[in-house]
Amino acid sequence: MQENHYYVDTLRLVTDLTNTPVTDLADLRERCARIRLDIPARPRDLAEVRALVGRWVEIVDAASEERRVALLNALLAEAAAYPRITDHDGTGWHLHYRDDDVPLAAALRAVVSVAAAQHLTATGMHRLGRCALPECRFVFVDFSRGGRQRYCSRVCANRDAVRRHRRKTAR
Incomplete structure (x- = not known):
């Protein structure tokens, strides 16, 4: 399956915002600009994005697929808008699932919910998961081919492999 870069970038952004919380409006603007979400940020957006991250954590940590879907559907319902075809950033025609002229936090909620829905249904x-390394527990979105990702990064996977190897050879 070919992933849409727009969805992948959006899911990487929400993962980044979760694992490394946003510090201030300038930080929020800079991170959103990486995915071409260049919307002026208001002071209120900071609190709303932090609330979105809290809801994202609930979706990641959902105990069942049904619960995950219910939480994601609630997020999608809040972001309901007519899909629009746009080439606003010169990267080619693509769909937007948000109204024009919405605040940054609302736009982010819309793109995160649609990106997650697209990725998970496909x-x-x-x-979605948390790093298997006990001292880490960062969240991740599994983009792997086989769908069996257990760690947030190669660093954590390697650290755990070394730990297992040392335990095995110490016997």
Whole structure:
């Protein structure tokens, strides 16, 4: 399955915002600009994005697929708008699932909810998780081919592999 870069970038952004919380409006603007979400940020957006991150954590940590879908559907309902075809950033025609002239936090909520829905329905509801390394526990979106990602990064996977190897050879 070919992933849409727009969705992948959006899911990487919400993962980044979760694992490394936003510090201030300038930080929020800079991170959103990376995915070409160049909307002026208001002071209220900071609190609303932090609330979105809290809801994202609930979706990631959902105990069942049904719960994950219910939480994601609630987020999608709040972001309901007519889809629009646009080439606002010169990267080619693509769909926007948000109204024009919405605040940054509302736009982010819309793109995150649609990106997650697209990714999870196309690849499987299990493609969100937390790092298996006990001292890490960062969240991740599984973009792997096989859909069996257990760690947030290669660093954590390697650290755990070394730990297992040392335990095994110490016997």
